[in-house]
Structure formats: C-alpha cells, structure tokens
Amino acid sequence: MEPNPLPRLACPGVVAGSADRPVLVGSRCTCCGEIYFPAAQGCTRCCASEMTAHELGAEGRLWSWTIQGFQPKAPYAGGEAEHAFQPYGVGYVEMPSGVKVESRLTVADPERLEIGMPMRLTLIAYRQVAGEAPVHTYAFAPAA
Amino acid sequence: MNNDVAIIGIGLHPFGRTDGLSGQQQGAHAVREALKDAGVAWSQVGVAYGGSQDAGNADALGNLLGLTGVPFVNVANGCATGGSALASVIAAIQSGMAEIGVAVGFDKHPRGAFNPRPRDWGLEDWYGETGMMLTTQFFALKTRRYMFEHGITDDALVRVAQRAFRNGALTPHAWRRRELGYAEIAESMPVNLPLRKYMFCNPAEGGAALVLCSARHARKYTDRPIIVKAAVMRTRHHGSFEVFSPGLAAEQAPAPTVTASRAAFELAGVGPRDIGVIQLQDTDSGSELIHIAENGFCEHGEQAHLLRSGATEIGGRLPINTDGGCLANGEPVGASGLRQVIEVCAQLRGQAGQRQVPGRPRLGYTHVYGAPGVSAVCILQAG
Numbered sequence: 001m002e003p004n005p006l007p008r009l010a011c012p013g014v015v016a017g018s019a020d021r022p023v024l025v026g027s028r029c030t031c032c033g034e035i036y037f038p039a040a041q042g043c044t045r046c047c048a049s050e051m052t053a054h055e056l057g058a059e060g061r062l063w064s065w066t067i068q069g070f071q072p073k074a075p076y077a078g079g080e081a082e083h084a085f086q087p088y089g090v091g092y093v094e095m096p097s098g099v100k101v102e103s104r105l106t107v108a109d110p111e112r113l114e115i116g117m118p119m120r121l122t123l124i125a126y127r128q129v130a131g132e133a134p135v136h137t138y139a140f141a142p143a144a
Numbered sequence: 145m146n147n148d149v150a151i152i153g154i155g156l157h158p159f160g161r162t163d164g165l166s167g168q169q170q171g172a173h174a175v176r177e178a179l180k181d182a183g184v185a186w187s188q189v190g191v192a193y194g195g196s197q198d199a200g201n202a203d204a205l206g207n208l209l210g211l212t213g214v215p216f217v218n219v220a221n222g223c224a225t226g227g228s229a230l231a232s233v234i235a236a237i238q239s240g241m242a243e244i245g246v247a248v249g250f251d252k253h254p255r256g257a258f259n260p261r262p263r264d265w266g267l268e269d270w271y272g273e274t275g276m277m278l279t280t281q282f283f284a285l286k287t288r289r290y291m292f293e294h295g296i297t298d299d300a301l302v303r304v305a306q307r308a309f310r311n312g313a314l315t316p317h318a319w320r321r322r323e324l325g326y327a328e329i330a331e332s333m334p335v336n337l338p339l340r341k342y343m344f345c346n347p348a349e350g351g352a353a354l355v356l357c358s359a360r361h362a363r364k365y366t367d368r369p370i371i372v373k374a375a376v377m378r379t380r381h382h383g384s385f386e387v388f389s390p391g392l393a394a395e396q397a398p399a400p401t402v403t404a405s406r407a408a409f410e411l412a413g414v415g416p417r418d419i420g421v422i423q424l425q426d427t428d429s430g431s432e433l434i435h436i437a438e439n440g441f442c443e444h445g446e447q448a449h450l451l452r453s454g455a456t457e458i459g460g461r462l463p464i465n466t467d468g469g470c471l472a473n474g475e476p477v478g479a480s481g482l483r484q485v486i487e488v489c490a491q492l493r494g495q496a497g498q499r500q501v502p503g504r505p506r507l508g509y510t511h512v513y514g515a516p517g518v519s520a521v522c523i524l525q526a527g
C-alpha cells in the first residue's frame with residue numbers, strides 16, 4: 001500500500017515522511033555535530049556555516065508546556081472567528097538527541113499534561129476556513 | 145575610581161496611558177524633569193543617547209528640547225534600550241567626549257500583546273502563523289520548566305504579583321495603584337498557564353531620563369550624586385533558553401542575565417549581599433522569580449521561601465521592585481530600564497516617600513532582560 005502523501009503544510013520544510021508517519025527535519029553542523037531545529041544556516045555553537053539535513057525523529061518527551069488561553073493577533077493565521085477560538089496546548093518536546101522542539105500539542109487540558117510524558121509526532125489542521133483547503137502543521141500528542 | 149560617572153538628575157513621565165501626548169513628548173518631558181533636577185540647561189548637554197521601540201527616534205526630541213547641535217545617538221536595543229543608552233553615555237563621559245550627558249528612553253505601544261513579525265527575527269512565517277510566536281508563551285514555558293526543576297509551586301507566582309501591586313499602591317507615579325488579594329490573582333484568567341492575567345505586565349507609555357556627568361564634577365550640580373559602579377550589557381550564548389525559539393539546543397547555557405550580573409558585580413567590586421535595594425525585570429511573575437536567582441540574590445529554588453518569609457518586601461532583607469516594577473508600572477519598552485534606575489536613585493537619595501527602604505541603603509541594583517536574549521545590569525552607589 002502506498003503511504004498517504006503529506007497534506008498542505010504551513011511548514012513544508014520541517015516535516016518529511018508521510019501523513020501517517022511524519023518525521024521532523026532539522027540540520028546538523030558538519031564541523032561540531034550540533035543539531036538544530038528548524039534547520040539552521042550557520043552553527044551558533046562553533047560559528048561554522050556548513051550544515052546537512054538531519055532527521056530528528058517522531059518521538060520524544062514533554063519538556064515544558066502551556067495552554068494558549070487567548071486568541072493571538074497576527075501573525076497567527078488560525079482564521080477562526082473570535083467566539084470560535086479554542087485554547088490550545090504549546091510545549092517543548094525533548095527529542096532523543098536532546099534537542100527540544102517547540103510544538104503545538106493536541107491536548108489543551110492541564111490535567112492531561114505532565115513534564116516527562118512520552119509524546120508522538122502527528123499533523124493537525126490548525127487553519128480550517130470555509131472555501132479553502134485546511135492548512136496543517138506538526139504537533140505532538142501524548143503517546144498512548 | 146576617579147573615572148567614575150555619576151547620575152545628577154532623574155526625570156520621569158509617569159507610565160500608563162496618556163492620551164493626547166506622543167511618546168516623544170513624554171520622552172522630552174522626562175528629559176526636562178531630569179535637567180531641572182540636575183540644575184542643568186539642555187544647552188550644556190554634550191552627548192545624548194536614547195531610544196524607543198514604537199514611538200520613533202530619540203534624536204527627534206531635539207525638535208522639542210532645542211536644536212543645540214548635540215551629538216544625539218539613536219539606540220534600538222529592545223528591552224535593553226535604556227540600559228544600552230546609559231552604558232553608552234557613561235563610556236562617552238569616561239572617554240572625555242563630554243562633561244554632561246543625557247540618557248533617555250520613551251515609548252507608546254498599541255494596547256494588547258506585542259505582535260512581532262517572524263522575518264524581523266530571522267524566523268519563517270509558519271512559526272507565527274501556527275500560533276507559537278508569543279512572548280507570553282515563552283515566559284510560561286520557561287517558568288513551567290523552572291518550577292519543575294526547582295520544586296516551586298504556583299504560590300510563589302501569586303506572591304510576586306501581590307507584592308508588586310502592594311508596592312505600586314505606595315508609589316504616586318505608578319500606573320496600577322490598587323492592591324490585589326491573593327485569591328484575586330490566583331484565580332484570575334489563565335493567559336498562558338502557569339501564568340494568569342494579574343501575573344503579566346501590560347505594554348504602556350511613558351518616558352524616563354537621566355543626566356550624568358563625571359563623578360569628579362558631580363558636586364557642582366548636586367549634593368546627592370549617585371555613582372554608577374557598573375553598567376553592563378550582555379547578549380545570549382549558544383544554548384540559552386530565549387524567546388522565539390522554535391528549537392532549543394541539547395545542552396543548556398546560562399541566560400545573559402547571569403553573565404551580565406556576574407560582570408557587573410566584578411566591575412563594582414561588590415557582591416549580592418552588599419545590595420540594599422533591587423529592581424528586577426518582572427514582565428511576569430515567573431520572570432522575576434527566575435531573575436532573583438539568576439542575579440545571584442539566592443540559590444535556585446530558594447525563592448519560594450524568600451517570598452513567603454517577606455524577605456523581598458520593602459522592609460525585608462532583599463527589597464525587590466519597590467515601585468511595583470513592570471507589573472504595576474507597565475512596560476514602555478524604551479523607558480522601562482531607566483525607570484528602574486530612577487527608582488533606585490530615589491531610594492538611595494532617601495526620597496522614596498512611603499515606599500522608602502529603611503536603614504539608608506547605600507548600594508542598589510537594576511536588571512533588565514528582553515528579546516532576543518539581552519540583559520543589562522547596573523550597580524549604583526549613594527555618593
């Protein structure tokens with residue numbers, strides 16, 4: 001069976017794989033090995049400028065979290081009416097390399113979020129406006 | 145020692161909302177107040193540095209103060225604008241470029257949270273579009289992690305805010321002058337948990353200015369000069385946890401606050417225990433909580449006890465944000481750092497009225513921190 005292709009993404013450069021098995025892509029300094037998300041143009045650790053693409057994987061642990069309680073102003077582009085805004089979770093997820101990735105979370109309930117819990121990468125439609133294709137972004141969900 | 149620089153005049157345009165006055169007008173008002181305080185005319189000023197984030201160029205104040213030909217340099221350094229202006233004026237006076245200098249900061253922000261543009265920060269549009277480019281989120285994420293690592297509960301966040309509004313109520317020029325109860329803060333609207341409505345400061349308006357001269361000449365102008373023992377600005381290192389970071393390095397590095405603070409103490413030749421009155425950046429309760437330790441005033445995790453014991457109150461061992469800080473005064477970005485210096489000057493002169501720290505403090509400390517990872521620290525001494 002062919003894997004499902006990636007949907008329309010706000011951030012096509014940072015996600016690879018398929019809709020069912022997305023992975024995050026960053027970069028790695030060819031000089032000192034430091035890993036970056038998203039891909040960096042230069043290494044802020046050793047000041048080198050040669051970088052190669054690097055896959056960060058799809059699993060990690062919740063490193064910190066918050067709930068976005070109010071509708072952000074632009075540049076936020078969720079597109080919903082003010083009364084339709086639903087608070088959403090945002091966190092940092094520590095990947096196996098130790099790099100922490102800032103991400104939308106699929107959960108916005110403080111009772112269900114705890115630092116250290118295992119998380120898995122997924123894709124969510126953060127912008128769903130009538131008459132246009134939904135726009136997706138990467139997000140982390142609690143791993144079952 | 146004899147190359148020290150002194151503050152001889154302080155001037156403020158009260159922070160808050162002043163409809164009908166531009167940010168520049170509020171900045172010019174602050175300069176006039178500072179000149180009056182120093183007994184100096186604008187025409188005597190030999191160098192000026194200043195800036196705002198949203199209210200235009202500082203050198204346009206010349207149109208309001210007088211076009212005297214003074215070298216007036218515009219500073220644009222975010223939250224460290226005031227601190228950078230001050231450090232620059234000090235360097236200019238120390239170099240012999242001028243005898244008298246002015247540092248000024250002012251601002252007038254639109255209401256509500258700041259809305260930054262990703263490209264201005266070297267970030268791609270998706271970071272903003274998907275709802276992650278908010279300063280309030282960063283403060284919450286950093287605070288949540290810090291509380292987890294050091295065993296601090298929400299109680300400490302409430303106590304920081306409660307003290308800020310208690311001190312604001314004692315400060316005639318503060319914007320928020322109503323004391324808030326514990327429950328009112330603890331149950332206020334969740335903005336970005338663990339941070340709630342009354343744990344955040346608001347963008348605001350205002351102006352702040354200082355007149356400085358070589359400490360050798362200070363007594364010509366005032367009998368209460370304040371000596372600047374250190375004015376240090378530092379930016380972030382690789383690995384520090386800063387605002388607008390879609391990713392964080394595997395290994396964490398100390399914040400720029402830590403490096404600025406250490407450098408300032410070393411330059412001044414004093415330690416945290418010598419300081420009698422303290423101003424720390426408190427854009428939110430969590431930031432102040434973290435900054436108490438990052439500036440060396442306690443060990444990480446000790447804050448909860450300090451706050452509960454009253455040590456950070458005006459009568460305590462470590463009086464912090466005696467004018468209510470950013471929480472009670474709002475944050476006009478360009479002016480905020482100089483407001484802190486002005487408050488510490490007022491305390492060291494013994495002019496702080498109802499909020500005066502008892503026992504004649506001799507050394508004071510100010511600290512700002514802001515995007516994209518800058519910090520400025522001053523250590524001031526009663527002359």
Ligand SMILES: [Zn+2]
Nearest residue numbers: 029032043046
């Ligand atoms: Zn490198």
